[in-house]
Amino acid sequence: MFSAEFREGDVVALSGRFDASQVEKAQAEFDKVDKSCMVDFENLEYISSGGLSVLLSTQKRLSEAGHKLKLKNMNKHIREVFQYAGFDMIFEIE
Amino acid sequence: MERRFKRKMDALDDIFTFISEFGAENGVSEGHMFKLSLAIEELFVNMVRHNVGGGREILIGLEKAGESLTVSLTDSDVEPFDITEADEYDTGRPLNERPIGRLGVHLVKRMVDKINYEYKNRQSKITLIKDLGNANV
Numbered sequence: 001m002f003s004a005e006f007r008e009g010d011v012v013a014l015s016g017r018f019d020a021s022q023v024e025k026a027q028a029e030f031d032k033v034d035k036s037c038m039v040d041f042e043n044l045e046y047i048s049s050g051g052l053s054v055l056l057s058t059q060k061r062l063s064e065a066g067h068k069l070k071l072k073n074m075n076k077h078i079r080e081v082f083q084y085a086g087f088d089m090i091f092e093i094e
Numbered sequence: 095m096e097r098r099f100k101r102k103m104d105a106l107d108d109i110f111t112f113i114s115e116f117g118a119e120n121g122v123s124e125g126h127m128f129k130l131s132l133a134i135e136e137l138f139v140n141m142v143r144h145n146v147g148g149g150r151e152i153l154i155g156l157e158k159a160g161e162s163l164t165v166s167l168t169d170s171d172v173e174p175f176d177i178t179e180a181d182e183y184d185t186g187r188p189l190n191e192r193p194i195g196r197l198g199v200h201l202v203k204r205m206v207d208k209i210n211y212e213y214k215n216r217q218s219k220i221t222l223i224k225d226l227g228n229a230n231v
Contacts, residue, residue, distance in 0.1 A: 017110070020139045021103045046128065048135045049198040057194050077128040084204040085197055086185025 004029040010036065015043035018051030026051065030058040035067050042073035052085055059090065070094065096155035096166075101142055106135060109154065120158045126226055129205040130165065136198035137167050137177070137220055145172040145218070161227040165206075167220045174213040177202070177220060 002016040004026055012033065018026065039055070059069050072094035074082065082088045097112050099105040110131055117127045134154065141152055149170035157164045183193075183200035203209065208223040 019106050019135055021106045046131065048132055049201055052197060053194050056192055060189060063189055077125060084201055090189045
């Protein structure tokens with residue numbers, strides 16, 4: 001089960017599996033983000049290109065207004081996916 | 095082992111369960127399971143999205159022989175689409191030039207050691223080979 005939950009301090013906490021079947025639901029949540037925020041991956045187990053596309057489209061939209069997503073607490077498998085996709089060059093990852 | 099899955103995105107949960115069962119039975123590591131799940135998801139989703147008018151189900155096969163893992167996805171009554179000849183995704187492009195999409199096939203190529211594509215009698219079959227002894231992929 002995937003979820004994206006807004007928390008205090010401009011944090012979006014992801015959990016579960018962010019696969020292609022979750023894109024619509026996730027996009028609706030990320031469309032609410034209108035300023036820079038931190039995305040916490042601590043409880044996210046998995047991500048595919050579907051999940052990456054949501055993050056990419058959000059980053060593009062925010063960057064036009066001078067804002068950005070920052071990412072933290074990725075597991076090593078998800079971090080590898082970001083590296084393979086070259087997303088470590090377009091997201092700041094803690 | 096092999097199983098048929100409905101041609102719809104909602105089938106992903108059942109596919110991940112199938113992969114987990116296979117991994118548990120065959121002692122496949124967590125890291126390899128992650129990559130296997132990602133490669134299968136990307137190919138399955140491509141078939142669901144692009145093989146419009148194809149058969150109602152997609153067949154997924156998993157087989158382990160020694161340190162070699164073979165995955166196959168077979169889709170019937172479809173037009174050919176050879177993913178091995180798909181355009182390369184440029185991972186060096188800046189944010190404003192990154193396309194939304196086209197990343198799936200690129201990731202599949204990074205997850206496995208070898209990809210074969212066969213098309214015969216309007217049937218597409220993609221076979222992935224993964225060397226479980228290779229820690230780099």
